[in-house]
Amino acid sequence: QVQLVESGGGLVQAGGSLRLSCAASGGTFSSYTMAWFRQAPGKEREFVAHIMWSGIPRYSDSVKGRFTISRDNAKNTVYLQMNSLKPEDTALYYCAADRLGISMTVAGYDYWGQGTQVTVSS
Numbered sequence: 866q867v868q869l870v871e872s873g874g875g876l877v878q879a880g881g882s883l884r885l886s887c888a889a890s891g892g893t894f895s896s897y898t899m900a901w902f903r904q905a906p907g908k909e910r911e912f913v914a915h916i917m918w919s920g921i922p923r924y925s926d927s928v929k930g931r932f933t934i935s936r937d938n939a940k941n942t943v944y945l946q947m948n949s950l951k952p953e954d955t956a957l958y959y960c961a962a963d964r965l966g967i968s969m970t971v972a973g974y975d976y977w978g979q980g981t982q983v984t985v986s987s
Contacts, residue, residue, distance in 0.1 A: 866892075876985075879986065
């Protein structure tokens, strides 16, 4: 069983930056694809980015060029560096994990954190 704990959310002005962290425990971290999803009020949860066990990242079109996902296998932690934030980035951000996964969908991930709120003011 994998446990995920997100941190780093907060309130930031448009154009600002935040870095989210997700600490994992209970599994072999290096074998998991780690992802970030987000959910805004009244909307479905959507894919933001993932980084595969191989280290290959993938991003949604809405964040490409602004967000960077990275992982530190020694610390069992995945990060999401968010730059040039926009009000439409406001959402609850979730960390997710899937062993040797390749999915960009909610259904493709077995383990989820509780989420961390990101609010971008205009």
